[in-house]
Amino acid sequence: xxxxxxxxxGVATVLWLGAAxxxxxxxxxxxxxxxxxxxxxxxxxxxxxxxxxxxxxxxEVISPxxxxxRIDKFLTNLRFPVRFFSNLCQLKLxxxxxxxxxxxxxxxxxxxxxxxxxxxxxxxxxDEDFGQALGYWGTPAGPYLVLPIIxxxxxxxxxxxGMDWVLLLGPTQLSATAGxxxxxxxxxxxRAMALEDVREAKAAALxxxxxxxxxxxxxxxxxxxDGEVDPDEPTESLYDFDIDEEIEE
Amino acid sequence: xxxVAGALALWLTLPGExxxxxxxxxxxxxxxxxxxxxxxxxxxxxxxxxxxxxxxxRERFDFPRITKLVLGHNYKKLSEPQREQFLVEFRxxxxxxxxxxxxxxxxxxxxxxxxxxxxxxxVTVRTxxxxxxxxxxxxxxxxxxxxxxxxxxxxxxxGVSMISNFRSQVQEIVSSKGADGLIDTLRKxxxxxxxxxxx
Numbered sequence: 001x002x003x004x005x006x007x008x009x010g011v012a013t014v015l016w017l018g019a020a021x022x023x024x025x026x027x028x029x030x031x032x033x034x035x036x037x038x039x040x041x042x043x044x045x046x047x048x049x050x051x052x053x054x055x056x057x058x059x060e061v062i063s064p065x066x067x068x069x070r071i072d073k074f075l076t077n078l079r080f081p082v083r084f085f086s087n088l089c090q091l092k093l094x095x096x097x098x099x100x101x102x103x104x105x106x107x108x109x110x111x112x113x114x115x116x117x118x119x120x121x122x123x124x125x126x127d128e129d130f131g132q133a134l135g136y137w138g139t140p141a142g143p144y145l146v147l148p149i150i151x152x153x154x155x156x157x158x159x160x161x162g163m164d165w166v167l168l169l170g171p172t173q174l175s176a177t178a179g180x181x182x183x184x185x186x187x188x189x190x191r192a193m194a195l196e197d198v199r200e201a202k203a204a205a206l207x208x209x210x211x212x213x214x215x216x217x218x219x220x221x222x223x224x225x226d227g228e229v230d231p232d233e234p235t236e237s238l239y240d241f242d243i244d245e246e247i248e249e
Numbered sequence: 250x251x252x253v254a255g256a257l258a259l260w261l262t263l264p265g266e267x268x269x270x271x272x273x274x275x276x277x278x279x280x281x282x283x284x285x286x287x288x289x290x291x292x293x294x295x296x297x298x299x300x301x302x303x304x305x306x307r308e309r310f311d312f313p314r315i316t317k318l319v320l321g322h323n324y325k326k327l328s329e330p331q332r333e334q335f336l337v338e339f340r341x342x343x344x345x346x347x348x349x350x351x352x353x354x355x356x357x358x359x360x361x362x363x364x365x366x367x368x369x370x371x372v373t374v375r376t377x378x379x380x381x382x383x384x385x386x387x388x389x390x391x392x393x394x395x396x397x398x399x400x401x402x403x404x405x406x407x408g409v410s411m412i413s414n415f416r417s418q419v420q421e422i423v424s425s426k427g428a429d430g431l432i433d434t435l436r437k438x439x440x441x442x443x444x445x446x447x448x
Contacts, residue, residue, distance in 0.1 A: 029417060122252065203442060204346035206418040206434055214417040215409050222408020227387060229373055231365035238413060239318065239391070239402065240369055 029217050030143050037146040041209050044151055048191075056191035063192070070114045071189045077106050077113025078182070082164045086128035090136040095126040127223070130167070131160025135224040144213055152216035253360075270364040273372035273392040276399040280309050281359045281376065288354050299348045311393065311400035312340060318402065319415045323423045323431075331428050338435040345442040357381040359388075370394065371402070 031037060060068070080103040087096040102118040102125065109117045119125065134156050135141065142155035150161065169179050205211040287293065287301045316336045317324055327335060358380035365373045372392045378384055391403040391410075403412045422431045 200346065200350060203438075204342075206415075206431075206438065207421045210418045210421045211414060214414045218409040218413060219407065225408075227408060229365055229375070229389065231367050231373065235367065235369070235371075238410065238416075239371065241322075 032143050040146040052191050056188050059188050060192040073116050074113045075186050081167045083128055085167050086130050086133045087126055089133035098124045099126055129160055130163035131157035132224050270366055270372050273399045274364045274374050277374040277390050278361050302351055303348055309401055311402050314402050318412045321416045327428045334432050341439045
């Protein structure tokens, strides 16, 4: 970071945005920036439709599924520094150890990560990232925020994404060029693997922007809980408000 | 995997599981077994499979309650005939989107895992796909008792509640286009969806 003070200011602003009081969530989610978000979402969708999707479709046509899966495994393995650091930050030591073991096994026996013997050996996979680490230590997510190209996010997750990016370039000693190549490959390959899911989601959606927003927020909350379900969590607003009583008024 | 299955089996046979949770869990185990049997039956055509699965879903999901939950506070804004129309179109929508997606499943295995009881009496039954394309994906059923039987009122996939997701979309459309706009949007989508019905 060549201008630490500017970067720090940026981070502080983003975190402060995240701490802004949550607005009333009567029916919708926390989306005070909706007009802005819808705009960026629209641009991202156009970029996807006219550039990324056609390229990904082409890739899907010319590549065997076996190759796409190998590349996906390889790239997942490369994200080890992010998972290692994020698990460690949350003091999830057993998981940090498991991830380390997984990385070693897959890089050696799995031939640079193209294969995944670790899963067959029963080694767990703990997909943590710095956004979740921030959440673990009490950083509120903040308002829903759609980022250019990156897509659905939040102030907290945006900072997390930035940190993950630094973690990936730094310790792995990747040059910026290598980073761009790998990033590009990741975008196309992952998009190719998600082609059918995205088409189905768009077909199923009554409002695609809202579907993605709601899905993203719930997904991130679930990841922050590591998939745990708290049975005592109050659910009146979702399952219990008595419609029958309401009508009788 | 063997270790997980073994641990699950042990857990399942542990005594002291309170009655309500066991009832909900047994219901899901039956539903899952029935559904997997249908999906794995090579003698059935894909549309037959879809029909049978929808029959199972109709019996086990409390659609009237689900419709109310999806409409949420907007329920008041709809007249009785509109509510009827919404239920019909919503069910059609689920069939066209999720029902269609089931056609891709054939070799799935599902592990039925933990049960959690909520303070209001609901029970969440947790399941995980253990094979096939969906391997590792978690699917939770939120169950509510009615007249001694357990019915599913929500499907939570990887932490994403279907009720919550649909409700926010419904809210958006009702605010911008009103109740008629909602039914109209649904109907148009369904009509378009059924046109692309693969054979």
